[in-house]
Amino acid sequence: MVGYEGGSQIFEENKTKIKKNMGRSPCCDESGLKKGPWTPEEDQKLIKYIHKHGHGSWRALPKLAGLNRCGKSCRLRWTNYLRPDIKRGKFSQEEEQTILNLHSVLGNKWSAIASHLPGRTDNEIKNFWNTHLKKKLIQMGFDPMTHRPRTDIFSTLPQLIALANLKEMIDYHSLEEHAVRLQAEAVQMAKFQYLQYLLQTQTQPSAASVGASSNNIANTPTSCFSDLETFNLLNSLVPIKDSPDSNSITQLDLSSSSAASLPGLTNSIPFSHLPDLQIPCSYQTPLNKDTINQANPPPEFTVFSQGNNSPNSPWPPSSSSTPCPPSKVAPPFVTQTTSSLNTLGDASSTTTSSYGGEAPTVWQELLLEDPLFHEIA
């Protein structure tokens, strides 16, 4: 019997723990049922009974199995400890990454997360999160709930320290991967904002355009942007809806979104008229619609998954591991080029970008260092 072999190993572990009186001290509730750590004998009774009869009604089980425990306690002991398919021991890098990915979408839905990790219990994952991953994220300056850089003043210092020590933190391998994705999201965000800017300037002349030279992208009069350029940029942000993976959820469903229309292509509804755009989140673990529906993510989590069919943006980007900037990166980028756009709308010249008027923040500087960001400029 598979479970029994595992069980005897557990008995030995448990014997040691009981000897050392590990865990809560036993006490009795009002009905006289035993609480606290399980003895090897109790474990054996429970395993024997479930192997023979299945658990059936948990409420009835203790009596039938000869245990002086409540059904709830028996269920917990079985599901979290005695079940034969439980995988014990250290979490692997893959498991850690999966937990991070799923937690960024699902939040503290431990049972939903556990369902993606065979052999791991929700309790185990919860403990691992609270004792390891949460702390690591905080240490790196991320809000463990939103998976985004913390914006409160107390977080600034650890965040900067974390950035400064990124190389030393190379052993945080999976977290680095996480950070890479977050940074990629920052680039996507920048593209969104730049796109917004493009669309805005196409529908109304920007203040920045007044008196600007004709070869300055950001300051160029709106008519100088081709629809093709805008479309190309949009393509780099939005995976094609009918991807080969029919279950994948696209970042933005243009066919149903009010943002579907591009100026000059169909009806003109600029992105700036939309509610705040969420930063697209990417996940290495494929998520399907069922997962999302089951998980019922809270409204503040807009769920995206990155398709691999984006024609212009490699994914994930190969750039350095830098977390994404705060969700509101404000002013339009002031971008200067030394030559003009070609007929396809590609900038074939050297381009430098900066944030209009204000000294760039750490995040903005990092973004400006990213070659991917310059692809759009």
Place this chain on the structure above:
DNA sequence: AATTCAGTCAACCGCAAACCG
């Protein structure tokens, strides 16, 4: 050697959803 303290994890508690008559 003794003490302190942060980390770990099994187990409990209470609430809410699901189930059932």
Place this chain on the structure above:
DNA sequence: CCGGTTTGCGGTTGACTGAAT
């Protein structure tokens, strides 16, 4: 549909461990 029961889930607790002092 309703009310009672059962099950599942997430948050919290607290004893043990081991490193630091």
